[in-house]
Amino acid sequence: MDVSIITWDENYYDSCYEDYLQIMKNNEIVYYGYCYELISYNEEARYKFVFEFNYGDIKNKCDMGIVKFENNFLMVPYREKIYQYDYKYLPLKFTEQQLLRLMSKEEISLINKISCSDILLQWLGLSNFKGYFDTFKEYKKQLFYDIYFVDIDKLDDNIENFFKEISKLRNREIVKILKNDFEIVTAYLNTGKIWEAFLKKDDKIYLNTELDVSIDVTDIVEKYYKKEREKVLKEIVKYGDKLYGNKIFKI
Secondary structure (H helix, E strand, O other): OOOEEEEEEEEEOOOOEEEEEEEEEEOOEEEEHHHHHOOEEEEOOOOOOOEEEOOOOOOEEEEEEEEEEEEEEEEOOOOOOOOOOOOOOOEEEEHHHHHHOOOHHHHOOOOOOOOOOHHHHHHHOOOOOOOOOOHHHHHHHHHHHHHHOOOOOOOHHHHHHHHHHHHOOOOOOOOOOOOHHHHEEEEEEOOEEEEEEEEOOOOEEOOOOOOOOEOOOEEEEHHHHHHHHHHHHHHHHHHHHHHHHOOOOOO
16 A cells, blocks of 8 residues: 655745645545645544645535544544445555654654554445445445455355444454455445455454454354255255255255
């Protein structure tokens, strides 16, 4: 992930200087505008500092929280804004040296450590699900309802409840991962969008945040997989050859 930061001054009327800033991820503008308009501070909030990215459109502001994970600093979609139709989220990771171009060392020391809830917001933000919603709760409900297939065996009949259970996780261990070591598992939405929602390696499944951080949800996957297996077994016992004929099922 290549993040670059460019700052410069522009002279107006020979006496007034304005400090400008541009942040890029690869070739995409994340922020362009005045330095002083980028960050706001709230001592009482979960995210002490909120970055107001505009993605090159100075009329648009997409609030992002910032959290610390090990020696890096990660952006998190803002819960109170993520459900808005024009909200945009790109996963970003800053080193401390990069962040020192935007903030003081004292300010950086106030940034909270990442939590399970932060990872869930990063995960949801990558769905790029759009609609006109009034609340975060309504947004999640419609997103999970809209998913019609996940590329994991035996989940089809339980998709909505499966995602709901994941979204309620709170005290999971946060782990460092390398995305390139994993196979991407996709979820398909009725809107036509494809959400690269999970990462799989051997028998383990993690949430995909497109950052080097995640939580393990293998036990939840297995729980819903087992429910589906039990359903098939009960049907075989109950109906036998009338329902399945001479087919052989691998359970």
